[in-house]
Amino acid sequence: MSTPAGQAGASGEDRAAQQPRPPSTGDQPAVLSPVLTRRWSAPRSWDIDTYRRLDGYTALPKALAVDPAQITELVKASGLRGRGGAGFPTGMKWSFLPPPDGKPRYLVVNADEGEPGTCKDIPFMMADPHLLIEGCLITCYAIGSSFCAIYVRGEAVQAIRRLTNAVEQARAAGLIGKNIQGSGFDCDIVVHAGAGAYICGEETALLDSLEGLRGQPRLKPPFPAVAGLYARPTVVNNVETIASVPDIVSGGSDWFRSMGTEKSPGPKIYSLSGHVERPGQYEAPMGTTLRQLLAAAGGMKDGIPLKFFTPGGSSTPIFTPEHLDVPLDFDNVAAAGSMLGTTALMIFNETVSVPWAVWKWLEFYKHESCGKCTPCREGTGWLTQILRRVVSGAGVPADLDVLADAAENIQGRSFCALGDAAATPILSSFKYFRSEFEDLISGRAAPVIDARELVGAH
Known part of the structure; x- marks a missing residue:
């Protein structure tokens, strides 16, 4: 498991009393703020007993004691923005749901962590799954949902097992199911193992996958808030976003804004x-x-x-x-x-070749393209084919112009953001390191990979 960022720590009341801590300056280390990670170093941090001993499941009764709309307004006031990448205001996203009509609405937690370099959600679910579960329960109460699905990347077997065990612990404790803590609020949580496709990190492809369909992005609008899972109003949030909710309920919006x-x-x-x-x-x-x-x-x-x-x-x-x-x-x-x-x-x-890194990233995006739209399906193939030539020393000067032109034509024209993601490494590396590509083509720099290693590569 990755290195934890903080120690098990303060209670909700203590956190609410904390004063703002501005970031340090210069070469001084960052001022760490162990909030979400404060339990990670505790023995058996994933167990419900540990969670409860360290102030766990104390925000839930506070939330259930007030009107659901107050929770949404509290999250709005906190300024919490989505931690999955887009940064959209969380409370505002919740408020986009249409008024209740007596039919189901859903919460879906996007734990399909597949972006190269991204590695926070899986350690989080391994270390403190009950914080995520408490956040799911509070969020479901706030948006009027009685069902939550946590969609976890299929390769993360240990995280799936630990999260599933935590759900069962919470259910046995009467925190999941019917009439939770005598409040009249019903909620069930299901942990769903994905099939290992990067595209399912896109929220609408994730919803299709949950429904048993092939994971491919949907045309928007309608957005999930109107027609999401099973064509019903749905909130889709990232693990870190939902896990932030209990501390906002405990500490208040001013405390959250103090950081x-x-x-x-x-x-x-x-x-x-x-x-x-x-x-x-x-x-x-x-x-x-x-x-x-x-x-x-x-x-x-x-x-x-x-x-x-x-x-x-x-x-x-x-x-x-x-x-x-x-x-x-x-x-x-x-x-x-x-x-x-x-x-x-x-x-x-400084030992890393930028063209080599970009080529590695593009091979990933080509492999993970769902193939639904032409710019991404064909464009990622073109980009990787040319990059293979460049990194093996077989490129020609015109290759760089073709790379830039292809990337610019993919960006903003694919069905979902995967096409943009594939174009980004090309365009940003050209902005700062185009000379490294030119040196490989001119022979001023040695090939970064033997062409024989590319035989049979597709």
């Missing part, structure tokens, strides 16, 4: 991987910089300088050392030319 920035409040789990001394999960206030996170993680591995990094996984435009001090929140990262995404910070040092 982070004005437009991106709260704590965030930053996933550091690659060439760092201590890779893992670091929970810090929104707006923390990579420089601060690197200081907390022991710096660059073996002291080799940073060359480039992704702020939110391979689908986000890359950053360079000049962006070390960009506050890692939704608005500042966007203003600097990238996207916060899932805060999957893949760190690459």
